[in-house]
Amino acid sequence: MASQVKRRYDASARRQAAQANRRAILDAARELFSTHGYAATTMSDIAERAGVALDTVYAAVGRKPAVFLELVETALSGTDQIVPARQREYVRAIRAEPDSKHKLEIYARAIGDIHGRLAPLLRVAQTATHPEVREVWQNIARRRAANMRELAQELAATGQLRPELGLDEITDIIWATNSPEFYCLLVEDRGWSPERFTTWLADTWHRLLLA
Template identity: 30%
Template sequence: MTRASYNSPRRQQAAAATREAIIEAALELFACQGYARTTVAQIAEAARVAANTVYTSVGGKPHLLAAITESGTGDPDVAETLTAVARTSDPAEVIRLTAAGTRQVNERRAKAVAVLLDSAQADPAAAEMLQVTVRYYRETLGTLAGRLEDLGAVQSPDLNRAADVFWYLFGWTSWRTLITDLGWSWDAAEQWLTQRCIDALLRQRTP
């Protein structure tokens, strides 16, 4: 075994740790002082690396933002929610699971979401990333809403409306309005949004 091959795993771990530190520093600075006002030099200083290391490890500011965004679209809670919803045969449970899953992701990713929304106003590349992320989010909610059709709780002509209701209630805007603007707790917001969705989509089934 050569010295280079022996050290390779350690080097890979060090490189991954450096990349993670850079992304975390970028997220904190973007959130605190805004995407437009943050420089790569500031990110490097916060991560305790050279500016050139930022570029070689991740890239410039658009690449850093992309890394922050990608960690959200690959969130394991999304896959877990889709799996749980596919297994249940209770329409109300579909809604409860969707509320819980989107709450978990939004709660953990609140800072990253704020950064993405802020940066989209200042950078065309960021605006494009926002569009891609919104499309992914809406498609995922559309899949979850589609389970209501599978269970006969929503008829095919109403499926698009159900997907719209899911986006309206469980998308970024409602969570940010209730938590950030109005100061609700995450538990209270989850319970309220769950009930509103049940009222909107399932109560109409009762004679």
């Protein structure tokens, strides 16, 4: 019995250590990519900054493109783990909310939070010449477009949107205005506060979409 308890304890301790290493690796990579750029940051740099062996970086996350992808995914989820879109708390809240106005307000708040985390990674992607980084960003954009079509369908089903708007147009409006590029233009380039952006985004969607 004692040996079983010890094995469970050892397994739990190993999991906690692995999670701590992964968190340290991602924190180190985020800082180095943001300050030095993707190309100038080596896997050895990440390992040194994280305080782990190089082999640990490969085992915990993977090669450099995988590290960048993990950073994007965790920025989207707002947690240390990758969370599929449908399982995120704000998505569940949007689906549970019957009113389109409130659905859009929930989503605008979520976008403000997400892009606060994602904006530094956009700058990394914009300055990186590596095709694997562009591919990660393009895949995220395509996935976002597919998710926006699902949101457009949910909004249209309430019967509260402008009747002349089709699903494609609703999808495109939300997809364009919820992009990290759009956030960076107003918050980073024009000096808006994140709170002002969130309020403006919800109001803009109300004006453009609601009947």
